[in-house]
Amino acid sequence: MDEELTDGYGEACGRCAAVDWGVSDEGLFFCKNCHNVIEKTLDVVERNCLLSKTSRISTIKKTRKNRKDEEREWLLCEAFQFILKHQAKALISLGVCMKFESEVLWPLWKRYLQVTRQAFTTEPVNTPTFKVQMTQNGSDSDSQSQQISHSEFASETEMSSSGFSYIECSESSATSAPQTMREKKMAGLMTMPRTLALCYLALLWVREAITLSDLLRMVTEGCIPYMDLHDTFPSDLNLYGADVRVFRVRHYPSYSVVHNEAVTLAEIINLPSFPTITQDCLLHPVPLSIRYLMGANLPGALHDWVLKVINGADVQGEDFLTFDPSREKPCLVRYDIQAVALIIVALKILFRLDDRVEWRLSKKIDRKKKKKVFSVKKWFSIVQPVLEHASLKKERDEAKREWKATEPLITSLKRKVTARKKRRKLFLTYFSITHKRISKFHEMLFAFNPAGVADHLKERLQRFIDSAPEQGKTSHSSFRFRWGKGEGSDGPSLFNNRLDCTVTKDGVKYLANQKYWHPELNLICGDHFLKFEPNFPRMYVWVLKLFSFILGVHPSDVQKEVLSVECRFLKKKNHPTVQ
Incomplete structure (x- = not known):
């Protein structure tokens, strides 16, 4: 096995002059004779997914014999499917018809994946991927993967008026990857503003009384999730790499941006004519x-x-x-x-x-x-x-x-180390402050009459409950005034x-x-x-x-x-x- 990993590396050891190399679990070359470790490392190449450094969402971890079955690659479109799912649920909670998600948005999404050859095609193209660390038995991640990648796509709901059709495909492997952000845009990959554009196209298809300005206002008011949506991803899905910037939101998209993205998406998906806007439609x-x-x-x-x-x-x-x-x-x-x-x-x-x-x-x-x-x-x-x-x-x-994400996106190794140090420092500071407050609270308790301690705690707790903000859903009105x-x-x-x-x-x-x-x-x-x-x-x-x-x-x-x-x-x- 070591001969295959070293690939015939024939340099002599600088310490004992032997030519007998092995590869450690960390991917480092070492001499089997004297156990001398050199700077050469194993070149890991993923055969099924030849990605450039700028197109990965996470670095490929060094392979270990006992961890091959513990990792799974997630495609970029699967992450965006989580986002669309949350946005669709929010729209339904605001009064959009119950069939909006299953019979309109998902067929449009499936058609988009098929036309852009990310899924539902016999010749899929490569898209950025990222690793997911699975549990030992793999049951949790397997079930989530199956729920997102199969059960949601399993129903072949058709739009009778448009004649959409799909080709099922069991795998999405890589053939060639776009090397620049411009090439990715030309390839029609999804972005955060395009999620809103796709939702708007779906709303327009069912002729809902929600204009584009209404949709963007719901986003800014927090009624429709858009900021920090990567926090809703499964806990075992760790984003890492340069391409995770696609999930970073520094500002809300403008009206013209989403409007133009909607037209572009409709052309990419090759949609037919939408249902007629008549005078009984509130968009008239x-x-x-x-x-x-x-x-x-x-x-x-x-x-x-x-x-x-x-x-x-x-x-x-x-x-x-x-x-x-x-x-x-x-x-x-x-x-x-x-x-x-x-x-x-x-x-x-x-x-x-x-x-x-x-x-x-x-x-x-x-x-x-x-x-x-x-x-x-x-x-x-x-x-x-x-x-x-x-x-x-x-x-x-x-x-x-606040535009800063709750969970920062790790785009590089340097940023990863900095984020860990900052998190550790914040934790120690919070622990120190909390410890001091608890100590002062104990001193205050001893200063009170023991018989009145329970009443005092009850009063303080009631004040805290009364002053706590309500955790209900954000309300929305169609009128500014x-x-x-x-x-x-x-x-x-x-x-x-x-x-x-x-x-x-x-x-x-x-x-x-x-x-x-x-x-x-x-x-x-x-x-x-x-x-x-x-x-x-x-x-x-x-x-x-x-x-x-x-x-x-x-x-x-x-x-x-x-x-x-x-x-x-x-x-x-x-x-x-x-x-």
């Missing part, structure tokens, strides 16, 4: 605009004008709204941002939002002393303090958020206000705002927003910031969609005079 602009009118504390009467913009811009068609990845240039409509853009265009038609017309109309309403008539001045005075307070609270919460007269509301609701002063009646009805302003319509790219923002009317910029805060996106994203709606709307002839 007609019902979705009502939701954001209420969220922004705008009157319901404004919805009639939003409908005119929807018809004029021709954005209600099923072909336009339904996502079809099979098209030459697939376009996934940003339903939530489009809905608020339609509202903003309607506001510009009625009030112009040029820092002059809206305030002139507000003064006119004040002179007539009409309480139930909507005015921009009253709307601004109610919403602005609430928006400012909510923005400051959001900044404070983000500043307090609550408008109304009830307790805990942010301010009075303007939803039932009228729009009396928007139309002048002098024999013929016409809009009080006779002109419509807009920037250059060819500047649809949102990157130009910062350049032109100082020249925009301040009221218009405030409206952009209000809706961008409600959606959790950048104002440039909203401005880009407003320009897109204006391009479609102003091409029609049913619009007011354009300035």
Whole structure:
């Protein structure tokens, strides 16, 4: 056996000049004659998985005769399956249909694994792997492996409307590995933002009333797990190596990142056309605009004008709204941002939002002393303090958020040694402080009357229980603000206000705002927003910031969609005079 391991190494021993080499359990070469250990080590090569150093998730441990059966390799996709499982369970607990996980998300996941040739194919490609130290009998890890790799994939649930099909494959072995992160991305490997993109595609498939902004807000509020998800992996699954950085989350992904990843995933998986977005679906602009009118504390009467913009811009068609990845240039409509853009265009038609017309109309309403008539001045005075307070609270919460993982990811041997030393130091410090506190507590007990010690302990324990935070699930609301007269509301609701002063009646009805302003319509790219923002009317910029805060996106994203709606709307002839 030693002859096979040494592979004919014929150098003479420097101590006794003998040529009789063996290999220790640690992989070091030693002379069998004089037991001299040299610096040469055993070159371990894994035949079935030729991985570069940068593509491994853990280093390959030196082989021992009695430990060959105690290690198992886990694929990268199996770790991401743990993550998707937790995210799917969280969505179901928030009210998503019970069949979301088994009949929608898992078929999409299996199709992704098949198309990217990570599983369910006769010619699998190599993906990064990492070792798992198993128990002596291997029962625990074997059962977990079987549960994740087989039982969850065993059910061949089919999507009748898409005709998905899968090819079962018993093993996933390696043939060639991507050498750089760019090659990995080109190969379609999963990332943390792509887990959210896949969940969003699944939500869109079942036409759930959860927009992408809703999904990302649930993530930031902790309702959907995303941070430190590697802590949920099985205890015997030890991540190690350069590629474990794929699980490290330093910030939450932006709206545009997840949106683009969703389009990319749909193209990679080669998905068919999604179920049609009709008016009975809450992603349709007609019902979705009502939701954001209420969220922004705008009157319901404004919805009639939003409908005119929807018809004029021709954005209600099923072909336009339904996502079809099979098209030459697939376009996934940003339903939530489009809905608020339609509202903003309607506001510009009625009030112009040029820092002059809206305030002139507000003064006119004040002179007539009409309480139930909507005015921009009253709307601004109610919403602005609430928006400012909510923005400051959001900044404070983000500043307090801890981005450091509970269990740090070990990316190198040096980091591993440093983490162990730091953990040992923290443990000793905690042990010392705890010991001092216990000693002081004992002294305090002896100072009390022995008969009252039990009552004192009971009182202190009750105080601790009362002050402990509740461990229930994080609540989530679909609305950023609550408008109304009830307790805990942010301010009075303007939803039932009228729009009396928007139309002048002098024999013929016409809009009080006779002109419509807009920037250059060819500047649809949102990157130009910062350049032109100082020249925009301040009221218009405030409206952009209000809706961008409600959606959790950048104002440039909203401005880009407003320009897109204006391009479609102003091409029609049913619009007011354009300035």
